[in-house]
Amino acid sequence: NAGVTQTPKFQVLKTGQSMTLQCAQDMNHEYMSWYRQDPGMGLRLIHYSVGAGITDQGEVPNGYNVSRSTTEDFPLRLLSAAPSQTSVYFCASSYSGRVSGANVLTFGAGSRLTVL
């Protein structure tokens, strides 16, 4: 199994450019989420989804959009990149509800984004 696949691994953008970070999982997880990791701040939740067609905001949603058209995919869009969005981004997924393993996140390998 591939688990959670994120692309690209590295990206450099200029201020104002837009881009999409792709995330796909093959574990049939209902829950998917995006985090950003900044030094000393741990991981902060950007957006999450509990199923196809359902998304919601996390702690730091401004400047990002998401959609969930299928169970497998959860892309993160930066509409107009800013230097403050320079970070490492992680996609993660898990089962939800009361099943065994619920809430145990499986993470992608991360995407390092630099905005100049």
Added chain:
Amino acid sequence: AQKVTQAQTEISVVEKEDVTLDCVYETRDTTYYLFWYKQPPSGELVFLIRRNSFDEQNEISGRYSWNFQKSTSSFNFTITASQVVDSAVYFCALIKAAGNKLTFGGGTRVLVKP
């Protein structure tokens, strides 16, 4: 609101020493889960443990052990006889039962020197 505090930003030890990572949390929920994740230098995040708020038994897995004390809102993690491969950033995290927002602490970087 939930909050997870890992007061130790970096710990340096010599191989074979024990190291304890502190995690203190805040939540108004009565049912919740606590987690520890490991992030080695390669950058991936690896799940280590999940603990239910109703289960205060300590847990041991090899050289790793966890001490959950609800009375002090702490979920500390000890690595016994540390090895160089334990060098990583360790994150403590919290989610309320049936919740969707996992809250992470700032992480503790552990450096194990040979």
